[in-house]
Amino acid sequence: MNNNINIQKKLQSLEIRPSVQRMAVMDYLMKHRTHPTIDTIYGALQYKIPTLSKTTVYNIVKTLSESGAIQTIFIDEKNLRYDAQTEQHAHFKCNSCGMVADLPIKELQVKVKNPEKLSIEELHLYYKGLCKKCKNKHK
């Protein structure tokens, strides 16, 4: 698979050694835009890499997140979630089923009062509500 080569290069460009485990996590996140939790990632990869440890998955997402290769999402009270899409976009969480989706931003214009001169580096946009399925059920 030459997809692996891309991931390998991507990690190397961030000075992250492309171990089997790291490539697998990165690959999984790039192919599954579902904002998975650690458990989901671990559950999906443990068959491909039978020796995989959940601690390793924790270590890897930490490394990837600190280097900016992926994003950590704080939208759920239970688990952190991870996202390989690092360009700016909003997230939506269904308050009923817990599903998290991407919402591409078409237009964004925000101005906030900042008298304390806080040094702003990132902006995160989270929407909450009901997904289509849950909305219909609740009727």
Next chain:
Amino acid sequence: MNNNINIQKKLQSLEIRPSVQRMAVMDYLMKHRTHPTIDTIYGALQYKIPTLSKTTVYNIVKTLSESGAIQTIFIDEKNLRYDAQTEQHAHFKCNSCGMVADLPIKELQVKVKNPEKLSIEELHLYYKGLCKKCKNKHK
């Protein structure tokens, strides 16, 4: 204190019985716009209400949050935080000291693609960066 009467009325209007504990938590959140954690709230109130249990604080913020009296903030990987300000405003978290501040919104214009017809109910805006103190230290 006639402040208590306001809080009492506020809770009653939301059909929440104004117990001593609930009034104290609501009062604390209204007076301390610091987005405290459960531990902070409990730590501050346990002297005034010596019988107070941390479980009660959990129960109360849940009740208040479900009724819309307060907001639950998902901005920190460790703890949930609570905010009595329920009008729309953004939050800022310092990536160094962890402090959370309010940022009043002067102007907001967002349009997102929503092909899945997700039923959007709320929007949360989170900024992250460095507060003034931490910014200066890091130099």
Next chain:
DNA sequence: TTGAAAATTGTAATCATTACAAAATTAAAA
């Protein structure tokens, strides 16, 4: 005054995450 419902409390359980040390792997030096 009494009894039912609601709220509070303390303890135990759960569960996500982190700490840590040992084992395995990789890269670099000789």
Next chain:
DNA sequence: TTTTAATTTTGTAATGATTACAATTTTCAA
């Protein structure tokens, strides 16, 4: 290639926030 050091992975144990639950207390209405 062999040796050595650094890095990564792994499993287990610890931590810490939150929840479950049952007992107690308080409140409210009959």
